[in-house]
């Protein structure tokens with residue numbers, strides 16, 4: 001028997017999920033940024049240093065992670081625009097469709113990246 | 119810092135980053151398509167005032183936006199309050215700015 | 229009526245306070261049955277000690293809200309057919325509020341926050357002055373009317389995860405009320421109200437999940453009201469009226 005009365009089926013909702021995706025993508029991007037800056041900073045010690053790292057990024061696993069980053073950036077960007085529109089424009093119907101369009105477009109950007117990669 | 123103030127800074131930097139990230143995504147895809155090498159990247163950036171400004175602005179906006187964002191998440195999901203929150207926000211923001219500007223310097227000025 | 233083939237519903241009802249457990253009841257199915265009918269049937273026929281709250285039974289008073297299969301609902305106007313899942317109903321007290329007993333939640337924090345959000349009318353005229361005439365068609369009045377039908381049921385408050393995760397957050401209902409008054413041309417309390425909306429419990433906590441909007445039984449849209457407050461507080465902040 002559960003010891004708390006509160007269950008949360010209302011979370012099975014596209015807009016609730018969209019908010020969570022936005023949050024998690026934001027946190028992951030924030031976690032990635034220091035690493036990104038450290039890698040770029042390698043160029044201080046010369047091109048070879050940075051290139052050495054970029055050679056490592058040629059491994060399929062790292063490419064996969066890069067795809068993840070592009071997806072995160074795209075979904076956070078489009079989801080963020082969606083939030084800015086809600087907050088600053090007159091209300092409009094079709095919020096769920098907007099969230100879906102943002103997700104589909106982000107996957108589309110991911111696909112373009114994949115094509116560019118291969 | 120007051121809630122409105124944090125909100126205004128977070129949303130203004132978000133708005134500012136919309137064009138920056140669109141450009142960044144295009145550059146990422148273009149650079150990856152060409153095989154992503156240090157020579158390639160540094161060719162573009164070295165000595166370029168335009169890219170220097172672009173990335174410096176990007177670093178500033180992302181640091182402010184990200185630090186305030188992380189503060190909000192820590193407030194709700196880690197239950198941090200007041201000084202602990204502000205400390206987290208400032209430390210994270212300053213680390214990002216310092217590392218970020220160092221990176222810009224690395225790819226533009228060396 | 230046949231007694232053997234009578235259709236029954238598996239109902240689980242929260243018993244206890246903050247701690248307790250769900251208790252199972254078998255309740256006969258009726259046509260056009262509401263969730264409140266189910267709870268009342270249990271109290272009358274199975275366990276008279278069951279605590280719950282209601283008054284009008286017609287969607288006016290806002291006192292009958294409970295959590296039904298994981299979503300907050302006004303139980304007197306919620307048909308069982310709309311919310312039943314696999315023949316089962318789970319009924320608990322409203323979330324994000326202290327539990328008094330069984331299905332009765334303590335609404336005190338909810339109403340306290342209406343005060344904190346300056347959700348009270350501040351008249352510009354005294355009772356000795358003539359009534360101000362307001363055209364119902366004016367843009368201001370329509371903006372105020374858009375969010376005015378709130379019955380204080382607490383459904384939106386219980387559906388808001390930001391309230392859950394940030395207990396000082398005023399929540400959708402109180403801010404929706406504040407937005408109504410911001411748009412009311414007869415009111416003079418806006419500076420204090422915007423300052424409250426911009427404080428740490430105010431509108432900037434909201435992440436536009438729209439759970440409140442989706443579940444409000446009156447079809448109101450607190451997300452849009454709160455977005456309005458975000459714009460007005462931002463303007464006031466930029467003009468230096470609040471900090």
Ligand code: HEM
Nearest residue numbers: 029033066069073146149159162173176177180221222225
């Ligand atoms: C959180 C947001 C960001 C993400 C997800 C991101 C992602 C990426 C990715 C995947 C690449 C491809 C090459 C590599 O992996 O090194 C890249 C390149 C790069 N990034 Fe970022 N980045 C972000 C923010 C920034 C910021 C704020 C700066 C500012 C300094 C920056 C500067 C660069 C530069 C200079 C390159 C090389 C581009 C070129 O080929 O010319 N990035 N970024």
Ligand code: HEM
Nearest residue numbers: 023026027029030080083132135136139184187188190435
């Ligand atoms: C075009 C660029 C971006 C836009 C339009 C944007 C937009 C937004 C918006 C509107 C929010 C508020 C969401 C809410 O309160 O529910 C937000 C939150 C956040 N953003 Fe961004 N963002 C962008 C880029 C970034 C970047 C590069 C990072 C990484 C440093 C980032 C990290 C975060 C974090 C950690 C949050 C907090 C999430 C939350 O409170 O749920 N964002 N973003």
Ligand code: SF4
Nearest residue numbers: 388434436437438440
């Ligand atoms: S939109 Fe705002 S008020 Fe409504 S549930 Fe989400 S955080 Fe709460």
Ligand code: SF4
Nearest residue numbers: 378379381382384444
């Ligand atoms: S806004 Fe809707 S859900 Fe919230 S208290 Fe008012 S009537 Fe109930």
Ligand code: FES
Nearest residue numbers: 285289290292304
């Ligand atoms: S009993 Fe009055 S609204 Fe349900």
